[in-house]
Amino acid sequence: MFQSVEHCVTDSVYQQRLLACTACPKLLNGTTCSICGCIVRIAAKLKERSCPKPSDNRWQLIV
Template identity: 45%
Template sequence: MGCKGCLQSVIVSDEYIQQLVKEQLQLETDLVDDQTYHKRLQICKNCPSFFYGNTCSHCGCFVQFRAKLSYKTCPFPNGSKW
């Protein structure tokens, strides 16, 4: 199955996601603390819009990346869950 924004497969390994997040976060300066990050991830993991163990079906992002950015919110249509 393709992702929301392209035809790439959304089935990727946890190692790949962790490496991608690590590399991309080096470019960011506005990050949440680890406690907030883990709280956000837990909310995402319990959301019915969480797919493939890494993807938000509303925006197509890897939640491990979005949850770490302080200027991002949850894209749930009825209002942010975090």
């Protein structure tokens, strides 16, 4: 599933999403989003996911 272009973002977008999450104060232990509880390395790869931070969507401008 994580290799499917149908379900996953490109490697470039994935890396940008991970960088955005790394800079977020809501990231716990470098792995988990404290807002939604997701494992960031998994959620960032999936096209259907978005940043769960309502006031500061860090993935909004990443295309």
